[in-house]
Each structure stands twice: as structure tokens, then as C-alpha cells.
Amino acid sequence: MRPSLFLALAVALLACVAPLLSIYGQHIFVLVALYGSVALAWNILGGMAGQMSLGHALFVGAGAYISTALYLKFAVSPWIGLVAAAVIGGALGAAMGYTVFRRKLSGVYFALVTLAVAEMALHIVSNVSMLGAANGLAIPSKPSFANFQFGSKLGFCFAALGVLAVVSGVILAIHRSRLGYVFLAIRENERSAAALGIDVVQGKVIAAAISGALAALVGPVYANYVLFIDPESVLGVTLSIDALLFSFVGGLGSLFGPLLGAVVLVPLTELLRSLLGGRLAGVHLIVYGIILILVMGLAPQGLWGLLSAAVARRSK
Amino acid sequence: MSAPLLQVSGVSRWFGGLRAVDEVSFDLRGHEIVGLIGPNGAGKTTLFETISGFIRPTKGNIAFDGRDITGQAPHRLARLGIGRTFQIVQPFREVSVLENVIAGVVGPNRETSDPRVEAMEVLNRVKLDHRATALARNLSLPEKKRLEIARALATRPRLLLLDEVMAGLTPTEIDEIMVILSDVRRGGIALLIVEHVMRAIMSLSDRIVVMANGRKIAEGLPAAVANDPSVIEAYLGRRDHGPA
Numbered sequence: 044m045r046p047s048l049f050l051a052l053a054v055a056l057l058a059c060v061a062p063l064l065s066i067y068g069q070h071i072f073v074l075v076a077l078y079g080s081v082a083l084a085w086n087i088l089g090g091m092a093g094q095m096s097l098g099h100a101l102f103v104g105a106g107a108y109i110s111t112a113l114y115l116k117f118a119v120s121p122w123i124g125l126v127a128a129a130v131i132g133g134a135l136g137a138a139m140g141y142t143v144f145r146r147k148l149s150g151v152y153f154a155l156v157t158l159a160v161a162e163m164a165l166h167i168v169s170n171v172s173m174l175g176a177a178n179g180l181a182i183p184s185k186p187s188f189a190n191f192q193f194g195s196k197l198g199f200c201f202a203a204l205g206v207l208a209v210v211s212g213v214i215l216a217i218h219r220s221r222l223g224y225v226f227l228a229i230r231e232n233e234r235s236a237a238a239l240g241i242d243v244v245q246g247k248v249i250a251a252a253i254s255g256a257l258a259a260l261v262g263p264v265y266a267n268y269v270l271f272i273d274p275e276s277v278l279g280v281t282l283s284i285d286a287l288l289f290s291f292v293g294g295l296g297s298l299f300g301p302l303l304g305a306v307v308l309v310p311l312t313e314l315l316r317s318l319l320g321g322r323l324a325g326v327h328l329i330v331y332g333i334i335l336i337l338v339m340g341l342a343p344q345g346l347w348g349l350l351s352a353a354v355a356r357r358s359k
Numbered sequence: 360m361s362a363p364l365l366q367v368s369g370v371s372r373w374f375g376g377l378r379a380v381d382e383v384s385f386d387l388r389g390h391e392i393v394g395l396i397g398p399n400g401a402g403k404t405t406l407f408e409t410i411s412g413f414i415r416p417t418k419g420n421i422a423f424d425g426r427d428i429t430g431q432a433p434h435r436l437a438r439l440g441i442g443r444t445f446q447i448v449q450p451f452r453e454v455s456v457l458e459n460v461i462a463g464v465v466g467p468n469r470e471t472s473d474p475r476v477e478a479m480e481v482l483n484r485v486k487l488d489h490r491a492t493a494l495a496r497n498l499s500l501p502e503k504k505r506l507e508i509a510r511a512l513a514t515r516p517r518l519l520l521l522d523e524v525m526a527g528l529t530p531t532e533i534d535e536i537m538v539i540l541s542d543v544r545r546g547g548i549a550l551l552i553v554e555h556v557m558r559a560i561m562s563l564s565d566r567i568v569v570m571a572n573g574r575k576i577a578e579g580l581p582a583a584v585a586n587d588p589s590v591i592e593a594y595l596g597r598r599d600h601g602p603a
Contacts, residue, residue, distance in 0.1 A: 239466030
């Protein structure tokens with residue numbers, strides 16, 4: 044009972060904080076919640092179940108394109124698009140997982156397959172005129188609740204927070220159920236897991252499906268926030284790497300470490316970009332890289348590990 | 360007479376030209392402890408891996424509780440009631456001892472009242488309850504061996520396959536494991552034990568199966584097997600000097 048109560052309180056608190064932020068603060072809030080959601084979703088497969096993906100942009104992109112295409116071509120509300128995104132994301136995750144894991148391929152092989160599939164999707168979408176090809180799709184601004192356009196940044200704060208809450212809720216539910224132990228066992232030692240009655244292939248496929256479905260939820264929210272998507276921004280390898288880096292910096296496999304990674308790194312990226320981006324294009328990426336190396340060198344368990352160690356020391 | 364719990368019939372496993380296991384047959388009844396011995400390279404571990412589903416037999420059949428289980432996946436066998444340990448201990452290193460055992464409780468996907476309570480009871484049985492919150496990687500070797508047993512017990516097996524759970528332990532630690540194993544048998548679990556510690560296997564086992572070069576060369580009561588000339592020869596080599 045206590046963790047879910049804690050989650051509800053945290054969400055309520057954030058919902059109260061959002062209106063107090065400046066417009067720029069609300070922009071950062073939305074980005075942190077969305078990137079945090081992608082990182083948390085990545086971590087279900089990459090951290091909890093131990094199967095690294097280098098292609099999570101595939102799910103975000105699929106979600107963004109499904110809902111946007113449905114809205115633009117068939118006037119389907121993005122609210123329904125959100126559900127469609129989750130279904131398609133889950134199906135993609137399951138299909139990719141089943142194809143690879145059934146053949147007993149893991150680790151580097153799975154990572155490379157995810158990278159390849161995401162890149163393929165990027166190039167396919169870049170050449171399909173119905174999806175706007177390389178130019179992308181622009182969503183005309185028609186603010187209304189049914190259109191998933193809220194007219195203010197605050198509305199999107201709540202939408203992004205909603206996605207974050209759903210992702211966090213699912214993570215808590217997994218953690219407290221048999222599935223949490225299935226993932227743990229698979230991550231730690233597949234032979235032992237099988238000897239304990241755990242279907243290793245099935246467990247990994249389930250992890251991929253949940254992870255894909257949740258990551259896909261972010262796509263429609265992002266698309267309607269920015270009102271424009273193109274292959275590079277929602278299917279590009281940068282987004283896939285971000286999901287992985289936030290998890291590593293925040294704490295791989297820890298329940299909510301990846302969110303912490305996003306909380307620290309998203310504002311940092313924005314700050315560095317605004318400080319340095321104008322004068323020396325690209326320098327912010329170098330500084331960003333150095334900070335990443337420092338964090339990973341000094342705190343291999345991630346920021347979450349650092350934090351929980353500090354809490355443990357305080358309580359002694 | 361009850362039907363055997365485990366029936367191994369003419370099981371062979373070849374790796375290329377090497378016959379690691381060659382036409383081995385034996386039975387094991389419920390509540391029985393059978394010891395599997397033989398010199399290094401005799402094929403004991405390979406036979407173990409085929410019974411637990413990790414390796415497919417090239418030939419032959421394995422039946423458990425009257426049904427054919429040849430070639431079934433390890434997790435299915437675990438759900439049917441065949442538990443196993445690994446010769447080289449394979450704990451879930453980065454999580455607590457208790458979580459290791461809970462994974463064993465929930466692994467077979469059966470109804471459980473409270474996995475945490477059930478796991479603590481199992482830890483109690485192997486005298487590891489005081490280490491419940493420790494990370495598995497921080498355990499000593501004897502503790503890791505007991506964790507290996509605890510995790511397998513947590514799946515509620517009817518047959519437990521133990522692969523050298525005493526290797527590398529001191530005599531006192533071996534005695535502790537023997538007490539635990541006698542206790543396990545009293546709980547109604549049949550055991551198939553691969554072991555090199557002769558003192559232990561001779562006193563625990565109801566029956567002994569001896570393997571050498573992939574074949575079964577003897578089977579019988581511990582005392583009879585220990586005096587069997589072919590067994591002595593397999594372990595010590597032929598006496599080809601002396602009176603002809």
C-alpha cells in the first residue's frame with residue numbers, strides 16, 4: 044500500500060507545483076516528464092530485465108506517427124491515438140523480442156537488432172509521402188481538449204505528468220508482482236531462472252512488450268506539444284541513446300533512477316545549449332559528455348545509488 | 360510397489376564423436392536418495408543436464424511420475440517438480456538472499472499464500488535465515504551452496520538434483536549439509552546426488568549408481584558398490600602387475 048500511496052502523493056504534489064512555474068519552467072517540466080517516461084520505460088527492459096535496447100526511439104516514433112497520422116488523415120482524436128500508440132508499441136516490442144529471444148540471442152545481438160530496426164523505420168518513414176517523408180508532419184494548431192491541444196503549457200504539464208504517472212504505476216505493479224522476480228531472475232542469471240521454473244523467453248518478450256507500449260505513450264503527447272514531428276526527432280538514434288544514458292546516469296535497474304537521470308540531465312542540456320550553443324555550436328555536447336563520464340566514474344550505481352547510500356548513512 | 364518417480368531409459372548424449380553419456384538406465388523412487396558417482400569425466404554432470412532439461416538426449420527416454428519428459432524445457436520440468444542446483448553456484452548475485460529464494464517460490468507460477476513468509480521458512484530449513492538481507496554475492500562459499508539448495512527447495516520439488524553441493528567444503532560444513540539433506544528427505548523429497556565426497560554419499564544414499572566413460576558400470580547398495588571390483592578398477596585403474 045505504501046509505495047502506491049507515495050506515488051499518488053508525488054504526482055499530486057507535482058500537479059500543484061506546475062502552475063507555479065514560469066512558462067520556461069513549464070517547458071522544462073514537460074520535457075523532463077516525457078524524457079523521464081521514455082527512460083523509465085527503457086529501464087523496464089534494459090534495467091529490470093537486463094536486455095539493453097539501442098532503439099527505443101522506434102516506439103516513441105511509432106506512437107507519434109500513429110496518432111498524428113490518424114488525426115490528420117482520418118480525424119481520429121489523439122486520445123484514441125494514445126491508445127493505438129500503446130497497442131502498436133507493445134506489439135512492436137513483442138514482435139522484436141520474440142524474433143530475437145526465441146533464437147537465444149541476447150546482449151549485444153539484441154542491442155544491434157533494436158538499433159537496426161529503429162534505423163530502418165527512420166529511413167522507411169523518410170520515404171513515405173503519406174507520413175510527410177523527410178519533411179515531417181505539421182499539426183495545425185486547433186486548441187481543444189478533444190484535439191489533445193491544451194492551449195497552454197500547463198495543460199501539457201498535466202498530460203506529460205499523466206503519462207509519467209501511468210509509467211510509474213506500471214513499474215510499481217511489476218515490482219510488487221511475480222513479474223518483478225521473473226525480470227530480476229532473467230537479468231541476474233538465465234540458467235538459474237530456468238531451473239526455478241521461469242520461462243526465460245516469455246519473460247523477455249513480456250518485458251519488451253510492456254517497455255515498448257509505455258515508451259510509445261510518449262509519442263502522441265510530444266507530437267501534440269510541439270505540433271510537428273519529423274523522422275529525425277522522434278525516430279532518431281539520439282533519442283534512443285538519451286533513454287539509455289538517463290537510465291545509466293540515474294541508476295540502471297533501480298526503479299526510479301532513470302527519472303532522476305532525466306531530472307538532472309534534461310535541464311542541464313537545455314542550460315548548456317542556451318549558454319554555449321549560440322557561440323560555439325556543439326560545445327554543449329562536449330561538456331555534456333564530460334559530465335556523463337564523471338557521473339559514471341564517480342557513481343557507477345548512478346545518482347539513485349548515490350542518493351540511497353546517503354539516505355542509508357543518514358538513518359544509521 | 361509404486362511406479363518409479365524418475366525413469367531413465369537408455370539415455371545417450373553424444374558431442375560429435377564423444378559419447379559423454381552412453382545408454383544409461385536407472386530408476387529412482389519417491390522418497391529415495393540415489394547417489395551418482397564416478398571418476399571425473401564419467402558423464403555425471405551431462406546426465407544431470409539431460410534429466411533437468413538443459414541438454415537434449417541424443418537417444419533414449421526420461422519419464423517423471425509416469426509421463427515422458429524427454430527433451431522438455433528446463434522451466435517446464437521445474438514446474439513439474441524437478442528442482443536442481445548447479446555445480447558452480449549461480450546465485451542472483453546483486454540481490455538479497457531473501458529475494459533469491461522468493462524468486463524460487465514464485466518461479467513455478469503456482470498459488471502461494473505469502474512468498475516472503477514461505478521464502479523465510481525455506482531459509483530457516485537450510486539455516487540461512489540470519490543472512491536473509493545480505494547480498495547474495497557477499498555470502499561465503501558454504502553459504503552460497505546452502506542458498507543454492509534453498510532456492511531449489513523453494514520451488515517445492517518432488518525430486519531434487521544436487522550437483523556437488525559439498526565440493527570445496529570443510530568436514531564440518533559437509534556435516535551441516537548432510538543434516539539439511541536428511542531433513543529434506545524426511546520432508547518427502549527424493550534426491551539424486553552427484554558427489555565426490557565418498558563419506559557423505561555412502562552414508563546418505565539408499566542406492567548408488569556408478570558411471571565411468573559415459574556408461575553405467577555398477578548399481579546397488581553403497582556397501583556392495585564400494586567393494587565391486589569394476590568400480591575399484593574405474594577409480595584406481597587395473598592392477599596389471601602382481602600374480603597372474
